[in-house]
Amino acid sequence: MKDAGHRACVEAALKFEKTDRTPVNNFAVVTSARSAGYKVDEARWNPQLSAKVAIDYALKTESDFVKPILDSQTPFKDMGMEVRFPEDDYGMIPGHIVETAEDVDKLAVFDPYAAEECPTFDKMVQAVAATSEAIPEDLHICGLSWGPITTAGYTMGTENMMFAMLFDPDMVKKLIDKITPLVSGMVTRQIDAGATVMWMADPTSSGDLISPNMFDDFSGIHIKKVIDDVHGMSDVPTFVHICGDTLGIMSHIKHTGADCLSFDHAVDPEKARAAAGRDIALMGNLDPVQLLMSGTPEQVTAESYKLIDAIGQDGGFILAPGCETPISSPDENVIAMGRAGREYWTRA
Numbered sequence: 347m348k349d350a351g352h353r354a355c356v357e358a359a360l361k362f363e364k365t366d367r368t369p370v371n372n373f374a375v376v377t378s379a380r381s382a383g384y385k386v387d388e389a390r391w392n393p394q395l396s397a398k399v400a401i402d403y404a405l406k407t408e409s410d411f412v413k414p415i416l417d418s419q420t421p422f423k424d425m426g427m428e429v430r431f432p433e434d435d436y437g438m439i440p441g442h443i444v445e446t447a448e449d450v451d452k453l454a455v456f457d458p459y460a461a462e463e464c465p466t467f468d469k470m471v472q473a474v475a476a477t478s479e480a481i482p483e484d485l486h487i488c489g490l491s492w493g494p495i496t497t498a499g500y501t502m503g504t505e506n507m508m509f510a511m512l513f514d515p516d517m518v519k520k521l522i523d524k525i526t527p528l529v530s531g532m533v534t535r536q537i538d539a540g541a542t543v544m545w546m547a548d549p550t551s552s553g554d555l556i557s558p559n560m561f562d563d564f565s566g567i568h569i570k571k572v573i574d575d576v577h578g579m580s581d582v583p584t585f586v587h588i589c590g591d592t593l594g595i596m597s598h599i600k601h602t603g604a605d606c607l608s609f610d611h612a613v614d615p616e617k618a619r620a621a622a623g624r625d626i627a628l629m630g631n632l633d634p635v636q637l638l639m640s641g642t643p644e645q646v647t648a649e650s651y652k653l654i655d656a657i658g659q660d661g662g663f664i665l666a667p668g669c670e671t672p673i674s675s676p677d678e679n680v681i682a683m684g685r686a687g688r689e690y691w692t693r694a
Contacts, residue, residue, distance in 0.1 A: 352410040353484045353542065360583055360605050360627045362661040368654050370687040371411040371629060371666040372680055373608075375490070376436065378403035379415055380673045385434045389415040391469055397476035404485055406677065408684030410664075411543065412481065413488040414473035418547070421532060422500055424456050424464040435673070442503035447514075450521045453501060458531035467532065471539045478540025486543045486583075489536030493548025493586070494526045494568035501525070504550060511556070511564060518564060526568045530575040537580050544576050544584040552590035552610075561595045570602040577603065585629065589669055596621035611668025619657040628657065631668035632683065639672040643682035650686030658690075 355369045379389040382399040389396045396415040404412035419437030423429040429437045444450055456463040461471075470490070477487050492500070498521045499507045510518045533544050550556070551565045573584045587608035592599065596618065599607055608629040609618050615631055622628055632638060632653065637646050650665055657663050665687045671680060 351484050353486055356410055356486055356664065357583070359661050359664055362624055362627070364661050366688075367691050368658050368687040369410045369664045370408065370684045371608075371664055372404060372407045372409035372671060372684065373634075373667045373669070374400075374403060374407070374409075374671040374680065375413050376415060376417075377671045377673050377675060377680075380434070381406075381677055386415065386417075386436070386673075387431060387433045390417050390420075390431065393469065393472035393476040394480075396473040397480045400477060401481055401485070405483070407680040408688070410486060411488055412477060412485045413490065413545070414477045416470045416473060416490040418490050418492050419500075420466040420470060421456075421464065421528075423466045425501070426454050427501070429466075439500055442501060442506065444502040444521060445506070447517045447520065450517065450524060453521075453524060455524060455528045458528070458535040471535055474536045474541050475539040487541050488543045488545040488585075489533060489539075489541035491529055491532045491536075491546050493546050493551060493565070494522050494529050494572065495565040496548050496550040497529055498522045498525045499550045504555075507550075508555065511560060515563070522564060522568055526571050529568075530572045533572060533576060534579055537576065537582055542582055544573070544582055545587070546572065546585070547587045549587075549589040551588045551595070553592055553594045554590035558595050558598055561598050566595075566598050566602055569599075569604070573603045587629075587669070593617055593621055600625040606664065608666065609668065613668075615653055615657045619662075624662060627662045627664065629664040629666045632666070634667040634669050634672055634675075638667050638675045638679050638683070641679060643678045646679050646682040647686050647689075650683055651690050654686070654690045 355365050358365045359369050376386045378399045379386050381403050400412050400414040417437050419429050427443055429439055431437045461468040583605040585606045586604045589610050592609050606627040606629050609631050611631045611633040
């Protein structure tokens, strides 16, 4: 097997090529601030601090990816919504602003390339740029955005949107149609600023919330539109994370054009690999709470080895938690995951 740097190792995995190790994504955002002794709010609005703590944490945990302190709730403030920013957690959105088709028409969608229209989102852009400028190794730099249906759910209230998908689907489709170009713009703006990976989280696309047919009608086509927009301006790899059960939509996700699906710890990895085939790489799926936050380094190592045994033998796999690394996860557990990607292949 050939030796590889961070990005080369990831790119080989996406092409189902074997290298000297399994790439690892620490799947950490605000966790890096806590690890460095800072509150989330200190790094959320300080692009240089955001970049520093994220890079330091990525190197310490032997991750092939770095993500600055990006708060995916900040863009909603630029859309005129109330967003509360706790001292040591992500922003919280207590309400919604869309209830009717007329509200969809009135919804203010900003231009991600016009900083004066989106000063809070622009802090995310600045953090990506600062990371790109400060990075000492060829770590993949992740941007961050919610997917179209998840973004729409925040503006309408996800539960309200679920009901409307059944009783007023045209209004929901109209809303998601309006939201999708905003998501594309936020993603491509971060790539222009230095992100080398499109990272889009779309929990509302979960099979726990919508059926495969609803995924096709309300989500998949819009994820594909964002990915097409990214591929139209860049050759960066495209990653989509969907929480919960994705087995029923695995074949549907392949048609979005995504390079990699980050899948949840609740999904059986061998079933996921069988469903995905060799059409899309997989990333996952260690239990973030039971292992990364509450387990021991020895447990993390053992479970990481089991995952590589099961689905990491022939490329197409990136070792990571099944969802974001919890903020209180001990460094030694995340380090154990990072080292497992290397040490699995060098054991006597």
